[in-house]
Amino acid sequence: TIRKGEMQSMEGKGERMICKFIIPSRGIIGLRNQLLTATAGEAIMTHRFLEYQPLKGGIPERLNGSLVSMENGTAIPYSIDKLQERGRFFIDPGEDIYEGQVIGENSRQDDMVVNVTKTKKLTNVRSAGADDKAKIVPAIKFSLEEALEYIQKDEYVEVTPNHLRLRKILLKEVDRKRGKTI
Template sequence: PRKAELQSMESDGKGRVKLEFIAPSRGIIGFRSHFLTITSGTGIMTSVFDHYGPVKLGDIAKRTNGVMYSMMAGKTLAYALFNLQNRGKLFLGHGNEVYIGQIVGLHSRDNDLPVNPTKAKQLTNIRAAGTDENLILVPHIKHTLEQALEFIEDDELVEVTPESIRLRKKGRVRT
């Protein structure tokens, strides 16, 4: 799906295999992190420009999951993020500023889901011992610029500032 062509394959007899491909630049974007994942960090990948060639038509590998995007502006709260963890992988932690349309996570299903990461716990006057559990958040995913560019679809944008790399939906979003 990345439009690469295998040029050579050599085994060194010690359990290592050297694969040489010619691939378009757009096929390599975002592949390095995927390569490290599939080789459990043991693979070595280098790339060198070879030549300009005709565009290889067709889509480069797309993601199959939708995203969770914020339908409210404000600061993310642990209570809201704790409840969102069950719906997918989060890109933000507690206390981050978010705005409407900002992507806050990868949805576990194939559709996009508007969520409220700023939702606070409803407080009541009734207190029972042991009812407030300790909220434990799974560490969030932090994208590099290359990972962010590889992640986005046609209806999404990457925002780069000196402090952060954010993902957002294009245009007006359903709230």
């Protein structure tokens, strides 16, 4: 299977099916959410360590790239609204962010550095209907397990008492570009 598991048995017990698998620990990360989604919340899952085994191969990563913050500051609703077509966001307006923080998922495969701290330029000219209200899609919030499943090889999960954030290992864009060429 994709998660490198092997089915050992499948037996019916009343209205339930009991399936037993041997699956690597790294294949279990994120499986619970996928299983609950597929079964509309009806699945019950337990797991125990069985034994150490040789590596069974790679587990596929996500295809989409990340939206990475280019500056330290506060996320501005105007900027988030203008960048929503580029991907989905993990931050809310008004949230403090820093350079190198993963603030969203790019709709394309590569990582994109974006500035969500940019404010709207104000002019003295006012007209009716010129200032459209920002329509911001609610941010995606991860649990610890979801964040661990989501990250790529060049990203970390940052856990603090108040926040769960994703970030690049190398925070500065210059360092990330320099690391790719080596």
